[in-house]
Amino acid sequence: MLTLIAATSTNNALGKDNQLVWHLPDDFKRFKALTTGHYIILGRKTFESFPKPLPNRTHVIITRNKNYEAPEGCIVVSSLENAIEVCPKNEEIFIIGGGEIYKQSIDIADKVELTRVHTIVEADTFFPEVDPGKWKVVFEEFHPKDEKHAFDFTFLTFIKANPNS
Template sequence: MLTIIAAAAENNALGKDNQLVWHLPDDFKRFKSLTSGHYIIMGRKTFESFPKPLPNRTHVIITRQADYTVSEGCKVVSSLQEAIDFCPKDEEVFVIGGGQIYHQAINLVDRIDLTRVHTTVEADAFFPEIDLEKWQLIFEEFHSKDDQHVFDFTFTTYQRK
């Protein structure tokens, strides 16, 4: 199964200057819980936004840079299709960003795990629109802002119809 996992604002904003524009510890916990032990597909800029590779995950990094090298435990490929083909067919694989990769992947994935952050922010990377003619909301869990979370947010899961 191929799944997109993302956090996006009400205006589909993902981030600005290759950084997230919020800090939501519960979203990080959900991301870790869902992706641990799995293959994660991402663009080069998303990979470079991490201080180091994420533990207990196989990183598949998409870049057009032919001479791009990364640490052990990471695979470099030149296209989304090459990334998908590299991953085992019988495992869940997560597409984790960035915006360009999400736009390429949305018509290929089976599921979307989206944290909807209830705010509108300025951004330079955006999540694609979810076409409700093609996607069915199958899970929704609202979380109120608190001392660790500046914004209200909702965990959602969409399944392809």
């Protein structure tokens, strides 16, 4: 199963200057809970935005740089297709960014785990539109802003409305 996981604003903003534009501890906890123990597919720039590889996950890094040297335990590939090929079959695989990788994978994904941050921010990277004709919400959980979270946000899980489309 191929799952896209992201946090986006109401205008589908993901980030600016290769950084997230908010700090939502509950979103980080959910991301960690869902992706730990799994293969995660990501672009090189997204990978380089982390201080170090995320623990207990196998990183599959997509880059056009044929000489790219990733840390031990990471797999480097040249395309989304190659990334999917190196992942185990019959397991949930997570695509964690960035914007270009999401655009390439939205039509072949089985599920989208989205944290919708209820704000509009300036950004240079965006998540593709989740077409309500192709996707249906199967889980929704609202979280109001509080002392640790500057914005209201909603956890949403989408699955393909018609798996054959």
